[in-house]
Amino acid sequence: MKSDILRILLAEDDELFRLGLRMRLQQEADLEIIAEAEDGETAVGLTKTHAIDLVLLDIGLPGIGGIEACRQIKQQQPQLPILVLTSRSEKNLIARLITAGAQGYCLKGIPAEKLMLAVRSVSAGASWWDQTATTEIQAAFQNEPSLIHPSDNPLTKREQEILALVATGKSNQEIADILYISAGTVRVHVHAILHKLDVRDRTQAAVLAIQKQLVDARFLNPNVRETSP
Template identity: 40%
Template structure:
C-alpha cells in the first residue's frame, strides 16, 4: 500500500510516520504540509491512500480532496483531523473521502481505518458514525414531511434547484438524462403550482431545502 501523509503539524506527522512504518505492507511515498502540495504530490507519487488533515494551509483538506479525486478517482482518502462538527464531516463525505477519524483515536483505530479504505471500504470513528446516522435519520424523516405531494426523486431535484443548480448539473448529479430532468421539473412546477424556477426556489428554501449547501 502506497501512502501519502498530508498534515501541517510536524509532531503529528512524525507520529503517523513512526506508527505506519511498523506495518510491512505500507510504503510511505511522500508527505505534504499544505493543500497545494498534497494535490501536486497526489499526482506525482501515485499513492493508494492519502491521510488528509482538514485544516491545511492554503487549500484546505476538503477542497484538496475534491481536486485530487477529480483527477485521480482511484485514490482512497482518509480524513484524519481534530474537527468533528457536522459541516466538516458532511463536506468531507460530499468531497469523496472514504473515511473520517479523529486525531485522538487510538493507534489501532487509525490502522484499522487505513486498511479499510485501502481495500475499498468506508469507515468512520464511532463518534462520527453515530452522528452521521442520527443526522441521516432526522434528514430522511424531515424530507418525507416536506412537500408530500412530490415523489422522492422530485424532492431530490427540488433540493438541487434550491441550491441553484441548473438542469445540466442536476442530470450529472443524479445520473439521469437532461430530458428526464426537464420532465421532473415540469411536474414539480405543476404540483407546487409555481410558474417559474425562481418561485420554486423560494418555496423550497422557505421549507428548508437547499440551505445546508448554501451555508
C-alpha cells in the same frame, strides 16, 4: 493497489505529529509513506507525480485546506481512497467530507491499532466512520429538507433502509445482522442501489443519499425493521 505495499501520501502540517505518525505507520511491513505534504496545494500536486494508493489527510491544512484538497484529488483521481485524520469535530463536517469524496474519518486520538485497521479498510474499498461521524451523518439525514418527492425516489423502502445503514459505515454483514437477512441478500440490494443511482461505489451512494435526501430519516433508527422488499 499494484503491489503488497500500500503507498501512502501523508498530508499533515504539524511536523511533530507527522513525524510520529510516519514512524508508527512504517512499523507495519505493508505500509510505506512515499510522500508528505504540509499544505493542501502540495497534497494535490503530489497525487499527480507519485504512485499513491491512499491519502491520509488532515483537514486543517494551510492554503486551500483539507476539504478542498480532498475534493480536488477526487476530481482528478476518483478511485484514490482518502482517509481523513483530524482533531476537529464540527457540526456538518462529516457531510462535507463525504460530499468531497472522503472514504473515512478518524479523530487523532484514535488508538494506533484502530488507525491501522482504518487505513487498510479504506484502501480495500470500505468506508470507515467513527461514532462522531456516524452521529453527524444521521443528523444530516434528519435535519436537511427533503429534495426529492417520495414518488420520485428510485429506491424501494428496503433499499432506502440498506442505503441508510451503508451511509453510516455499516458493512454488509452488520447490515444483515441488523435487518435479520443474509449478507448475500444485502449484496444484491447494494448492487441494485448502485445501478439505480448510477454510481460506482458505496461512498458515492452515500453522497447522493445525503444530497438528495433519498433515505427516510426513520430508517436511521436501529429499532426500525422494514419488511417490504
